[in-house]
Amino acid sequence: MDDETAEIELLDQHLNKTHQISQRMTSILSKFDTRLIKLDKSILPLHKSTQALTRIADNIERTLASIDKIVSDQDGVAVEEALILKGPQPENLQVYVEALERLIASIAFKPSDASSRDTARLIETGGKKLAQLFTKLVAEGSSGAAIPSNDYTPIPFPSSLLDTLEPLVAAMRTLPLPATHPSHPAAPGIQAALTEAQRGYANMRGAWVRKCLEVPARRVVERAETVPGPQGGAEFAAWVEGLLSSVKEEHTLLVQLAPIPSSTPQTFASLLTPIVTLFANTLGGLSTLIKRALQKHTFLALSTYGALVGCQARWDDVMRKAARKENELKDGLQTLRSTMLRSFPEFLVDIKSAAMQPGDVGTGVATITTSTITYLNQIPPVADAMASALNTLGDGNWRMGEGMSKTGQRTGMPDDESGVLENYIYDVIAALIATLNALAKSQRRPAIGSVFLLNNISSLRNQLLLNPTTTIDDLLSQRTQDAMNSAFRTAKAGYFDSNFSPLITSLADDPRDRGKSAAKEKWTRFFDTLEELGDRHRVARVMPDDVNGRESLQEEAVRLVVPAMQRFLQKSREKDLVKSVQKYIKATPEEVESQIRAFYQ
Structure with a gap:
């Protein structure tokens, strides 16, 4: 019992001590809390001041960074401005183009301020510099001595210049234009510069092609007066083929090099102007030559007409690419056609007129016989063109009012061109035979006249039917062959009658x-x-x-x-x-x- 009392007293003592310690701890904590409150009140103004200083420091750092960036940009613009103003060089074209692209990108999303306007002017200057280099290179490739070649084609554009022009044109096509960058301040100026460069391209290339073709054109016209008609027409045809080939190559080159591809048709039309003018002048020179001596140059007209008909499809294709309404080839065909149609009746008149001037014709082959044989031997190379023209004139209309032959005597149908040509040849030979008979009868001595007639009919028959030097015999109808054979038999009988009958x-x-x-x-x-x-x-x-x-x-x-x-x-x-x-x-x-x-x- 005493022990338990003692333990209780001991516990009570410990409890009192714990209570005293708790009170002292509570008192200490209260004092600490009071001091913390006082400290917080003391530090709060300093904390607020520190936050303001931090914001100021951040602003200063951002400002310094912006200043550094502006200074850097200004240094870069200054360097690119010097490069742009110097102008592009073929060897550093890529560097120049890249600098221009950076300038274009620098104002793509910026407001229109003074610096943007300055950059736009610099971009416009760069575009003009590229256009100037383009014009310079095209001029180099379109100058010099034009050496005519046998195939009537101009000197091709130098491949070395073409290698430089291709990347240049590619860069020019990426420049801002009103159609693609309507709000870009440099677009109108660049459009004007590229338009002028493309116009200059058309003028230079058109003048160059004309220069290359001009000398051969003069030679063709000069030779046409001396060489046989079909040959003269063939040379003109070769020249026209060369012209069309050159024009086709120029169109391909223009598509490849045009700074503004959308304007290619108008540019091609300008390029064609001097070339088609040369064509019209050359054809006009041939037409004048033909009209001055129509019978001499009839086959030049026919051969030229045939050549132009053969080129008409290619010519029309070229004109469509240029969107041209004028058609100089069609006009030339109409002129030649009217001239040819007049030549056929006039030739028959010339044959018949020879009978009106008998005189002393001797016994040799008459001029009218030789000229007629020459005329007929020139027909095969131009037979198609001649048949077409005769068909246009109308079967028998070359007889100038003498009327058509009786039904059944003509060869072929009215729309059969080969038959119409055979009919015309028959009328030519029949007219010549009649003229030769008239000349033979007009001689004072019938025996001499019979020799004259036999010699001429024999020459006609040999050169056209028996031993032709061309394929004219393929164009002689059976009626024509019968007429020549009958005339020869009659002439031979007349020769024997006049000379051996006595x-x-x-x-x-x-x-x-x-x-x-x-x-x-x-x-x-x-x-x-x-x-x-x-x-x-x-x-x-x-x-x-x-x-x-x-x-x-x-x-x-x-x-x-x-x-x-x-x-x-x-x-x-x-x-x-x-x-x-x-x-x-x-x-x-x-x-x-x-x-x-x-x-x-």
């Missing part, structure tokens, strides 16, 4: 002729006629350019004369008159045959 007639039997005197007279007349015939053949050579024809004629003459002489000689023997008239028989049949053959040597 010889044969002198030995003909006549019941009234009896005795030695009649025989003497016949033999005398026979050898006098033979001598006259020999003298005539020494002067008037028969078919001098046809060996086979002369041999055939010689054989016919021998078969005609020698048997007649032999028959008369045999009758004289039967009547026992040979001895009486022997001195009048100046040659044997064999000797007479030799004399006749000598006519044709």
